[in-house]
Amino acid sequence: MGHTDKSNWELIKNGIFSENTIFRMAISLCPSIAVTNSLKNGFFMGVSVIFVQTMVNLTVSLIRGFVHPKIRIPIFMMIIAGYVSIIDMTMAAFARPVYKQIGLYIQLIVAFASIFARAEVFAVKNKLVPSVCDGLGMGIGFFLAMIVISFFRELLGKGALWGFPIVEGNPLLIMVLPAGGFFAVGLLMGFFNWMDAKIAERKSAGQAVEKQAA
Amino acid sequence: MATEAKTQQLVVSVSPHVRDEESIAKIMWTVNFALLPALIMSVYYFGPRAVYVTALCIVTAVLSERLFQKGLKRKVTTNDGSAFLTGLLLGMNLPPSVPFYIPVVGSAVSILIAKMLFGGLGYNIFNPALVGRAFLLITWPKLMTIWSEPTAQFVALDAKTTATPLGILKEEGIVKLLEIFGDKMSLYSHLLMGNRAGSIGETSALALLIGGALLLYKRYITWHIPFSFLGTVALLAWVFGGKGALFTGDPVIHLLSGGLMLGAFFMATDYVTCPTIRKGQIVFGIGCGAITMLIRLKGGFPEGVMFAILLMNCFAPLIDRNMKPALFGAVKAAKK
Numbered sequence: 306m307g308h309t310d311k312s313n314w315e316l317i318k319n320g321i322f323s324e325n326t327i328f329r330m331a332i333s334l335c336p337s338i339a340v341t342n343s344l345k346n347g348f349f350m351g352v353s354v355i356f357v358q359t360m361v362n363l364t365v366s367l368i369r370g371f372v373h374p375k376i377r378i379p380i381f382m383m384i385i386a387g388y389v390s391i392i393d394m395t396m397a398a399f400a401r402p403v404y405k406q407i408g409l410y411i412q413l414i415v416a417f418a419s420i421f422a423r424a425e426v427f428a429v430k431n432k433l434v435p436s437v438c439d440g441l442g443m444g445i446g447f448f449l450a451m452i453v454i455s456f457f458r459e460l461l462g463k464g465a466l467w468g469f470p471i472v473e474g475n476p477l478l479i480m481v482l483p484a485g486g487f488f489a490v491g492l493l494m495g496f497f498n499w500m501d502a503k504i505a506e507r508k509s510a511g512q513a514v515e516k517q518a519a
Numbered sequence: 520m521a522t523e524a525k526t527q528q529l530v531v532s533v534s535p536h537v538r539d540e541e542s543i544a545k546i547m548w549t550v551n552f553a554l555l556p557a558l559i560m561s562v563y564y565f566g567p568r569a570v571y572v573t574a575l576c577i578v579t580a581v582l583s584e585r586l587f588q589k590g591l592k593r594k595v596t597t598n599d600g601s602a603f604l605t606g607l608l609l610g611m612n613l614p615p616s617v618p619f620y621i622p623v624v625g626s627a628v629s630i631l632i633a634k635m636l637f638g639g640l641g642y643n644i645f646n647p648a649l650v651g652r653a654f655l656l657i658t659w660p661k662l663m664t665i666w667s668e669p670t671a672q673f674v675a676l677d678a679k680t681t682a683t684p685l686g687i688l689k690e691e692g693i694v695k696l697l698e699i700f701g702d703k704m705s706l707y708s709h710l711l712m713g714n715r716a717g718s719i720g721e722t723s724a725l726a727l728l729i730g731g732a733l734l735l736y737k738r739y740i741t742w743h744i745p746f747s748f749l750g751t752v753a754l755l756a757w758v759f760g761g762k763g764a765l766f767t768g769d770p771v772i773h774l775l776s777g778g779l780m781l782g783a784f785f786m787a788t789d790y791v792t793c794p795t796i797r798k799g800q801i802v803f804g805i806g807c808g809a810i811t812m813l814i815r816l817k818g819g820f821p822e823g824v825m826f827a828i829l830l831m832n833c834f835a836p837l838i839d840r841n842m843k844p845a846l847f848g849a850v851k852a853a854k855k
Contacts, residue, residue, distance in 0.1 A: 477624075479658040484781070488632070 320442025338486030345453025350449030362440030545760035547600030553730035564669035573610030580606030608648035611720020655809035666716035710775035731784030752810025
């Protein structure tokens with residue numbers, strides 16, 4: 306992928322829909338299963354990833370003229386690790402209860418395939434503004450995926466949302482266990498694929514009608 | 520003359536040339552029929568509730584398969600009896616006292632997630648009924664382990680709850696078990712007839728053996744899986760089942776209790792999820808038996824048949840691939 310010719314808005318949309326980290330690329334799935342057992346955890350994880358992804362893309366794009374290709378990987382890693390440390394310490398200081406639950410996974414953002422991949426395939430080859438837009442889009446895409454997954458898992462598994470009880474009765478305990486994470490991710494991925502197929506079908510049908518009319 | 524000439528013609532067609540009468544539907548309905556004795560025994564011991572739970576399972580299973588196929592405009596295949604069988608097996612794997620939403624949810628999970636989403640009959644990796652039961656056991660661990668005592672009266676009394684023989688064996692040991700059932704012979708006969716706490720269809724070993732014998736006689740299943748499964752369980756129970764010393768365990772209790780008979784004859788032998796090669800089926804059965812005994816003797820659950828079969832289900836394709844027999848007449852490839 307060379308210089309992008311997409312507009313900034315298209316880059317953001319690209320990260321949210323057509324190249325969504327979890328539902329399209331199917332990468333960074335381990336945090337999406339480990340952390341999404343409650344909406345709160347999913348929310349904070351998503352926010353952290355938006356921050357790290359955007360800042361990493363910004364920095365990598367800025368230094369892309371100076372980094373020798375042979376040593377780019379350790380340099381990228383250090384940049385990512387730096388931003389992860391920032392978010393890690395910030396959360397440890399200001400969001401103690403959440404940090405206790407997902408702190409380990411916040412540190413694991415360093416090893417996220419999605420973050421490194423965007424630095425490697427996009428930010429290092431593109432100018433500042435498109436890189437930031439791409440990072441933002443990817444981050445928001447991940448954030449929204451986390452929100453959707455954790456919404457269903459907490460609602461079905463605990464009958465609660467953001468820690469507040471909503472439904473009485475015997476919830477589906479399996480949904481907050483790891484097995485339920487696989488169920489939720491798999492079913493949602495299937496649902497979004499199905500939606501995509503439907504939209505594409507409608508589009509091509511619409512085009513066919515236009516052609517006939519013409 | 521013309522018709523006679525026609526019959527004399529040489530017809531060239533592709534194989535198979537000789538077809539049997541068997542069909543999926545015929546086999547499935549026979550398996551359903553073979554489960555009938557066990558169901559009758561459980562109705563005798565657990566009362567009408569056993570019927571309600573099983574019927575709910577069957578109805579939900581058939582309905583959800585039908586709705587799924589109708590909704591996706593696929594061919595509706597619910598008459599072949601396979602969804603019926605999944606529902607029946609799931610129902611027979613539930614405690615008789617479960618609330619009525621449990622069979623409905625479990626059946627829907629079995630059919631929709633474990634079977635239809637994988638592509639329908641013939642494409643599922645795991646036995647659908649067992650996936651449904653595993654889902655229920657993990658989701659509602661308390662409700663799924665309330666066992667009611669057999670009453671042998673066809674009345675819907677609030678049955679007393681008790682532990683299953685395997686549960687007692689695990690928690691309190693064999694002495695307590697003998698205290699409850701009297702002597703060993705009485706314990707064996709209780710287990711054989713099904714006069715004990717347990718899932719709806721698993722209790723009567725005798726009735727299940729009759730059903731299994733029918734399937735073996737009709738050659739719908741072969742001896743390989745059930746016998747290697749049961750043999751491994753008996754051997755491991757004898758060697759490691761005793762307290763303290765080796766070779767002092769009681770294999771008969773382990774053979775007759777839990778869901779072993781139901782699992783070995785009716786669920787491990789599911790065509791779709793077991794290996795097709797005979798030699799591989801023996802490996803499959805041994806694996807099932809070993810995992811079952813590992814869970815029963817060392818694991819956190821008192822019973823392990825369900826997890827054993829599910830775990831071995833994922834090995835079935837691997838077993839098939841690695842134990843492929845040499846083609847007739849072909850020379851075995853030299854080892855490198």
